[in-house]
Amino acid sequence: MQDLYQDRQRVLQTAFVICAILLVFKCFQIQIWDKSYQQQHSYREAVTLYPSRGALKDRNGELMVYNLAMYDLKVTYNQVRKSNIDTLAFCKLLGITDSTFYKNLNKDFNDRRFSQRKPFNFLTQIPGDKFASIEERLYEFPGFKSQRKSVRGYPAHVGAHMLGYISEVSPAKIKKSNGLYQRGEYIGTSGLELSYEEQLRGIRGVEHVLKDKWGKRKGKYKEGAMDVSAVSGYDLITSIDLELQAYGEQLMQNKIGAIVAIEPSTGEILAMVSTPSYDPAILAVNRNRKDAFRALQRDSLIPLFNRALMAQYPPGSIFKTTLSAIGLQERILTPGRGMACGGGFVYGSLRIGCHGHGSINDVGNAIQYSCNKYYCQTFRELVNVYGFYYPEKGMDRLADHLHSWGLGARLGVDIPNEASGHVPTAAYYNKKHGKGMWKFSTAVSVGIGQGELLITPLQMANMAAIIANRGYYYIPHFAKEFEGDTTGTLDKFKKRHYTKVHPMHFEPVVNGMERVVTAGTGARSKIPDITMCGKTGTVENNKGKDHSTFIAFAPKDNPKIAIAVYVENGGYGSTYAAPISSLMIEKYMKRSIESPQRKSLEKRMLQADLIKREKPSYSATP
Ligand SMILES: [Zn+2]
CATH class of the missing domain: 3.40.710.10 (DD-peptidase/beta-lactamase superfamily)
Structure with a gap:
């Protein structure tokens, strides 16, 4: 009787251990190995890679126009609403008042330009040097993400009329461009920036990123098989001394x-x-x-x-x-x-x-x-x-x-x-x-x-x-x-x-x-x-x-x-x-x-x- 009872107990114990091992194994398989499970619980995001615009140099190679890093901060309204972010700390980090914060966040969502589920511009044109400290702590504030862009810098501060300038591309031009331009991008609007827009602008790229449900980057989607790198614009050597x-x-x-x-x-x-x-x-x-x-x-x-x-x-x-x-x-x-x-x-x-x-x-x-x-x-x-x-x-x-x-x-x-x-x-x-x-x-x-x-x-x-x-x-x-162009543009x-x-x-x-x-x-x-x-x-x-x-x-x-x-x-x-x-x-x-x-x-x-x-x-x- 005693033996029978002990035998039964042993069988149960063994079955229990086997079950436990199977369970641990399954969990391990699901969480670590099985990508299909992972992908069901994470999502893919396409991130635009902006090309760097060609620089303008003088006839001796001196820089006349170069690129300055500038950042746009984007926000997804629903993500901010769900999380409990420290608004005070966030405003302090950005150097804005809380009224600016709410003004920039609470858009008129009846307006078709804004959606509670899609990111829109929260703060634009933050200079690169100022953005470094913001970037470091951005993970503390879910719903916000950055977009790097390059604008123009002028080391010599001369030649305004010939160099011209760039501006944000207009909706009419985006429509005419057959997908060449997207909202928020820059386009040459006067001077050499306009004349040689085609050569200077470069070609946009895209990176597909896998993120978990908290928005944290998990890696590249399909090992980057679908990614396209951005191609920089040509640098223009001008005739100017x-x-x-x-x-x-x-x-x-x-x-x-x-x-x-x-x-x-x-x-x-x-x-x-x-x-x-x-x-x-x-x-x-x-x-x-x-x-x-x-x-x-x-x-x-x-x-x-x-x-x-x-x-x-x-x-x-x-x-x-x-x-x-x-x-x-x-x-x-x-x-x-x-x-x-x-x-x-x-x-x-x-x-x-x-x-x-x-x-x-x-x-x-x-x-x-x-x-x-x-x-x-x-x-x-x-x-x-x-x-x-x-x-x-x-x-x-x-x-x-x-x-x-x-x-x-x-x-x-x-x-x-x-x-x-x-x-x-x-x-x-x-x-x-x-x-x-x-x-x-x-x-x-x-x-x-x-x-x-x-x-x-x-x-x-x-x-x-x-x-x-x-x-x-x-x-x-x-x-x-x-530099590097052999298409005979200047013949x-x-x-x-x-x-x-x-x-x-x-x-x-x-x-x-x-x-x-x-x-x-x-x-x-x-x-x-x-x-x-x-x-x-x-x-x-x-x-x-x-x-x-x-x-x-x-x-x-x-x-x-x-x-x-x-x-x-x-x-x-x-x-x-x-x-x-x-x-x-x-x-x-x-x-x-x-x-x-x-x-x-x-x-x-x-x-x-x-x-x-x-x-x-x-x-x-x-
Ligand atoms: Zn005379």
Whole structure:
């Protein structure tokens, strides 16, 4: 009996142990090995991987625009409601008030943009350095998660107009993009950021993450088999010389106008300045951007307007260089043609005065002394080339020449909003005065760069590049190279565009421009050891003081830089535009201004204030 009882007990004990072992084994199998069980009690989340946007560098590899890490904090309403988070500690961590907390959390859930079950933005654009301490403790606050994004940083704080900016992509663009853009992403909206959006943006990726029911990351879904990595955008090497750009912006401070410098042998833009300007960093994506933008829009000096390629100015006497070359090509002029000035051009009751100058024995003298009589007469003969009664044909022949110099139409620079300028044609005068109702004298002020002829500073610099090249140009551009791109995006900038003037006709023009600087109107802007060829312009302005302008290139042979400077209300060309051009050229070629005489000229230009106003509220605060 006793034995039977003991046997039974042993059997029961054994069965119990076996059951226990089976149970432990099953639990182990379920929890550790069996993925299907695991997956039933966890969920997959697709996390967008944002590509890093391509950086912008100068021609020497110096960074102009780079990426700054920025974080958006997202919240899932239901998860916060269910958990009991320490609101006070959370607000303290983020540096927000509790009213902000509730405002950002309690959205109008009738609005289709928000759902209690799906994450929405709680706080955006938290700078990377500030976010590090938040990230560390984020696990204490269920329902909140972070999203890394990159925005733009500007180490040099210059070049605002050409660089442009990025903005959050609009719903309309998202709709049109066929899935290329998603809400909350950034897109280039102006300048190079807009022109090269396709190359800079990169390609978005996705990572599928497995999370437990508490939202804790458990690992990759299917070992990452479905993941796609993000592809970074191409870095853009621009044509800009950052040091020269910064120097140009300094020289133009407190002045209204523009500088454009081009490498004639390539068409690469070395510097493009438009003033008044602003620090590009104030339009970087951050919470103060709207205010900065409004202040810029309200400013009466319109700093958002890129004068270098949007302002259309009468060129003044710098145009006499171009007209000389065309006159030589048309055999109106010969290199040795002289002319008695007699104080100006007179035709009937029309009189265009000249200033006292030395005798004009050749084209070089005419450029050197900027003789108005000489160019009114040249213009007259050009327009009357088919006879006095046929100014239409002559006018259009001249306009054809000017179009071949890239005037009267957009050059095609690789940033938006370029203006075309204006080259008057026969049709233009027919419309204005009636067919047969005008003659050469109606338009004669065009011969000295006044009147209906309008040119952008970019086109002026291109004119200087054409003369430097003795007859051709490349489309001025900023994009030198995309690092690693071989798709030929930039091939269009490698094509030469010829003018209708033969190279041989440029030599008298170049010699005249050399004399402008050695013994003419630009003599005070001579650069030690560098032969600069230039031409001054003083542009009559019926709204105020004359504009000061200058085009130049250097050295005379194998020129490395061509430049145009336009200073509104600066007076004589020799007062501001010529000295500023010469300093830019010296800086580019020697990397510094050395002689005491040149140093004092530099100081004078830096200190000149032609605006005289309070510092604007958006002024640079790096
Ligand atoms: Zn004269």
